Amino acid sequence: MLEVLHSLANLSTPLHHGIVFLFNGAEENVLQASHGFITQHPWAKQVRAFINLEAAGVGGKEVVFQTGPENPWLVQAYVHAAKHPFASVVGQEVFQSGIIPSDTDFRIYRDFGNIPGIDLAFIENGFIYHTKYDTANRILTDSIQRAGDNILAVLKYLVMSERLADSSEYRHGNMVFFDLLGVVVVAYPARVGTILNYMVAMATFLYLAKKASLPGNGGESLFSLWFVTLLSVLIVALLVTLLGRSMFWYNHFYSSICLYGAAATGKMILVHTLAKNLYYGGVRLVELGELYFDVSLLLWCCSLVWLTQQGLCSAYVPMLMVAFPLATKLLLAKEFKHRGTHSIYMYINCKCIALLKKKKKGIF
Structure with a gap:
């Protein structure tokens, strides 16, 4: 997030929309920080969309496992902008079914702020996540690089998008989306x-x-x-x-x-x-x-x-x-x-x- 912030701050082209970088604490204690921001902070009402960075592992490809709800334009933004796409609607439906005993800030922004977004997460080597073996030296620099490339590209696309001005106009239906060999993402309406x-x-x-x-x-x-x-x-x-x-x-x-x-x-x-x-x-x-x-x-x-x-x-x-x-x-x-x-x-x-x-x- 700091590197993306640094890159955006040094752009010569002015951005059409503002960006809030939110570094949350108290995540493991019922997502209190994100709830406090979206319900009490004066900037919260200005937010039109969000990208949530999560982890259920210590590296690998960061997968898009939640989008929306019902905002296909966000999926399309990822499809057009991400340099190393890795996404699947299967992850979204499995996670939202409640089978996986976990939660992310995505739910807080969606339920309490009525804001659409994209949920990204590292998933590789999840068996050591939140254990004593979950140390900084196990985080692969390649994974951080890949995530940075994708997030920076998607953010640049979003802050220049006219749809971000009033995202409620483009809220219609769900999308089927999945990547092919990590090269391109296929996306089409659920109907x-x-x-x-x-x-x-x-x-x-x-x-x-x-x-x-x-x-x-x-x-x-x-x-x-x-x-x-x-x-x-x-x-x-x-x-x-x-x-x-x-x-x-x-x-x-x-x-x-x-x-x-x-x-x-x-x-x-x-x-x-x-x-x-x-x-x-x-x-x-x-x-x-x-x-x-x-x-x-x-x-x-x-x-x-x-x-x-x-x-x-x-x-x-x-x-x-x-x-x-x-x-x-x-x-x-x-x-x-x-x-x-x-x-x-x-x-x-x-x-x-x-x-x-x-x-x-x-x-x-």
């Missing part, structure tokens, strides 16, 4: 997302219904595979909990993907192979690839419909997991027909893209 989700779900169900009507497709084993796969993942989770490693997924995220993903994939292949060998006289890679693809597609499509009906913007996640593999399958239908194992490879590749992240460095 557009609802239409898109139902279109993808309808196309998927039509595809599966048409395929299930074909003779000898093995579709009767879809639900059994679904059940056994879910059961295997729950068993792994139970074992991890009994071993006293229930937070294993938090400090070893990619290892947990391998652990649960390998269990699910292995169980699906095993059950399908046994079923085909026992009841259908042998299994072919073409059939195995097709069935794996269909089961995965059905799982994600059911999640897509349910989340959309709940009015959650997070439905974009299963939408992507359905739309890209299905589009790939339909575009390369002839190739899949002759070389069915590509169904597995292409589907896995489409999902793995979302897991790729890049680390960037810079200087003020």
Whole structure:
């Protein structure tokens, strides 16, 4: 905040709007400082928007995990200005659901000041946050640099924006937003997302219904595979909990993907192979690839419909997991027909893209 303040103070271009830098204390004691400012300070009534800096870890990329409420222009400001974007509406909906036992000044400004804003937080190495190992030497300079680049760029954009003069005029609806590989942020209105989700779900169900009507497709084993796969993942989770490693997924995220993903994939292949060998006289890679693809597609499509009906913007996640593999399958239908194992490879590749992240460095 001090470095951003220094940079803004030395700009040659005059700012269209003022900026208040608020260094809060008493945060861990029911957010008293932010509440005192927004309810008692004479400057509070002049504030039109805010950027709240938080931490649930000691470094990494600072993620945009709350915006608004219902001020899509703030999301658009971040989309246009942030140099190293990292944002997801999933974080917003998970946090606001109350599942995570935490709170931020965002709630104070929103509820007591009726002010829209953006909530940013470091989340990496959260298992040492607020412990005796949470020391200054563990804070990565790259993380501070990245946050400074983003916050300075977004602030410059906002203080020059005409929308900041009366932000209430632009308060309408929620936004679906997420970054792609930390390079660009995709953002669109929630109502557009609802239409898109139902279109993808309808196309998927039509595809599966048409395929299930074909003779000898093995579709009767879809639900059994679904059940056994879910059961295997729950068993792994139970074992991890009994071993006293229930937070294993938090400090070893990619290892947990391998652990649960390998269990699910292995169980699906095993059950399908046994079923085909026992009841259908042998299994072919073409059939195995097709069935794996269909089961995965059905799982994600059911999640897509349910989340959309709940009015959650997070439905974009299963939408992507359905739309890209299905589009790939339909575009390369002839190739899949002759070389069915590509169904597995292409589907896995489409999902793995979302897991790729890049680390960037810079200087003020």
